[in-house]
Amino acid sequence: MKRRFAVASLSLAVVLGLGTLPAVAAGTAPAAQSPDVDVTKVKAHLTELHSIAGRNGGTRRSTGQGYRDSVAYVKGKLQAAGYTVTEQPCTSGCSSGAGPNLIAEWPHGDANDVYMFGAHLDSVSAGPGMNDNGSGSAALLENALTLARQNPTMQGRVRFAWWTDEEQGLNGSDFYVRSLSSAQRSAITAYYNFDMIASTNGGYFVNHVTSAAAAPMKAYWDSLGLQPEENTEGAGRSDDYSFEQYGIPTSGYAMGASARKTSAQAAKWGGTAGTSYDPCYHRSCDNLDNINTTGLDRASDGIAYTIWQRAVGTGDDGGGDGCDTDPVVNGGFESGSSPWTGDTGTIGAHSGQSAHTGTRFAWLAGYGSTHTESVAQTVTVPAGCTRLTYWLHIDTDESGTTAYDTFKVKADGTTLATLSNADARDGYVQRTVDLGAYAGRQVALSFTGSEDGSLQTGFVLDDVSLLAG
Ligand code: TRP
Ligand code: ZN
Numbered sequence: 001m002k003r004r005f006a007v008a009s010l011s012l013a014v015v016l017g018l019g020t021l022p023a024v025a026a027g028t029a030p031a032a033q034s035p036d037v038d039v040t041k042v043k044a045h046l047t048e049l050h051s052i053a054g055r056n057g058g059t060r061r062s063t064g065q066g067y068r069d070s071v072a073y074v075k076g077k078l079q080a081a082g083y084t085v086t087e088q089p090c091t092s093g094c095s096s097g098a099g100p101n102l103i104a105e106w107p108h109g110d111a112n113d114v115y116m117f118g119a120h121l122d123s124v125s126a127g128p129g130m131n132d133n134g135s136g137s138a139a140l141l142e143n144a145l146t147l148a149r150q151n152p153t154m155q156g157r158v159r160f161a162w163w164t165d166e167e168q169g170l171n172g173s174d175f176y177v178r179s180l181s182s183a184q185r186s187a188i189t190a191y192y193n194f195d196m197i198a199s200t201n202g203g204y205f206v207n208h209v210t211s212a213a214a215a216p217m218k219a220y221w222d223s224l225g226l227q228p229e230e231n232t233e234g235a236g237r238s239d240d241y242s243f244e245q246y247g248i249p250t251s252g253y254a255m256g257a258s259a260r261k262t263s264a265q266a267a268k269w270g271g272t273a274g275t276s277y278d279p280c281y282h283r284s285c286d287n288l289d290n291i292n293t294t295g296l297d298r299a300s301d302g303i304a305y306t307i308w309q310r311a312v313g314t315g316d317d318g319g320g321d322g323c324d325t326d327p328v329v330n331g332g333f334e335s336g337s338s339p340w341t342g343d344t345g346t347i348g349a350h351s352g353q354s355a356h357t358g359t360r361f362a363w364l365a366g367y368g369s370t371h372t373e374s375v376a377q378t379v380t381v382p383a384g385c386t387r388l389t390y391w392l393h394i395d396t397d398e399s400g401t402t403a404y405d406t407f408k409v410k411a412d413g414t415t416l417a418t419l420s421n422a423d424a425r426d427g428y429v430q431r432t433v434d435l436g437a438y439a440g441r442q443v444a445l446s447f448t449g450s451e452d453g454s455l456q457t458g459f460v461l462d463d464v465s466l467l468a469g
Pocket of ligand 1: 238
């Protein structure tokens with residue numbers, strides 16, 4: 001591939017901000033902003049799932065067409081939004097004829113820092129399963145679509161799951177976790193479960209409410225004044241248990257099943273004491289009338305809050321750890337070239353390559369003749385903010401494993417990382433460099449691409465950021 005001559009683009013700064021809607025009223029909210037998830041849209045998904053049950057004998061049980069159609073509905077929406085979606089057939093431990101799990105990963109952020117959000121998509125045979133568990137399924141679907149629409153810069157990675165055959169013994173989720181390698185299991189920082197989040201006489205329950213994993217879930221409901229309680233009724237009874245068994249931290253929301261509301265709970269949350277949280281639990285009346293819209297809305301927004309708290313970052317991880325403002329300025333190369341110095345003509349929306357996010361990037365080398373190009377900026381590295389990350393696409397005409405053309409990351413002239421044509425890949429790869437040795441100091445960070453005399457290698461750099469170590 002031959003190289004560009006600069007497309008001078010007086011761009012059009014693309015503003016990739018977070019949602020404009022504060023999650024909750026100012027003053028009571030925890031620090032970070034997250035988008036409002038539209039409960040009308042969540043209910044539209046429920047309506048679709050209800051119609052699917054109606055066309056299939058009034059059920060979405062895992063072994064029937066109602067389940068398969070539910071999978072197809074969720075999958076279609078996700079794919080249209082840009083998700084990589086996988087149907088995972090459950091080949092052991094599931095009921096014979098059970099449909100697949102559905103897994104959708106938002107393909108941005110650190111693949112070794114995965115936050116999973118899951119809900120079972122099957123119902124019991126007796127009914128359409130609107131609260132159990134259309135509610136969790138629909139809330140996760142709309143959260144996934146909201147995340148894709150907002151497209152914030154990701155720090156951690158978000159993976160959604162819709163499980164098969166929960167009602168016969170947590171079988172789909174158990175199969176999934178068993179199928180992972182130990183490395184894949186340890187990449188999951190936390191799993192969040194949503195099962196029965198719209199019970200008409202429900203309470204506000206959080207799984208493992210005092211745990212670290214639960215903190216953002218609890219904080220969101222605390223901010224609404226809901227005083228959530230432990231989900232004792234649901235303990236060990238839904239898909240989070242499959243993850244718990246492998247030592248993965250879990251949490252989630254629930255509003256309760258057949259257990260009865262206490263008078264203290266009725267005093268706190270309203271509703272009827274002495275009556276089940278969900279009077280239609282596992283019955284044919286678990287239909288669209290069996291949905292608590294207010295509860296569903298509060299859970300849907302709390303899921304978004306948790307996603308944003310845990311996995312969204314622009315250098316601001318909201319953690320109050322000294323890393324709340326990205327010390328790297330214009331790390332996405334979207335706003336001109338300042339404060340970058342060096343070969344700033346490499347920065348732009350050049351044709352022939354594309355940005356990781358936004359429209360602009362730095363394209364270092366890529367000529368096919370002897371060239372060296374660098375961009376640099378001086379940053380002060382806060383003590384809590386020492387993980388340098390950047391996204392690099394290495395595009396080469398070289399082959400083999402010999403390093404002819406190189407890319408170096410340097411701090412004050414000392415090389416901290418070297419990559420080459422031998423590391424070329426089709427798309428961007430996120431790379432990390434530990435700047436712990438520079439904590440509390442000012443340092444000149446530079447990125448340099450160097451080519452030998454033939455066969456081009458372009459080093460396309462974007463989204464440079466310093467994150468909490
Ligand atoms: N909904 C699951 C089931 O069908 C698990 C469950 C039972 C549950 N009780 C619960 C989930 C209470 C949340 C809260 O059995
Ligand atoms: Zn359930």
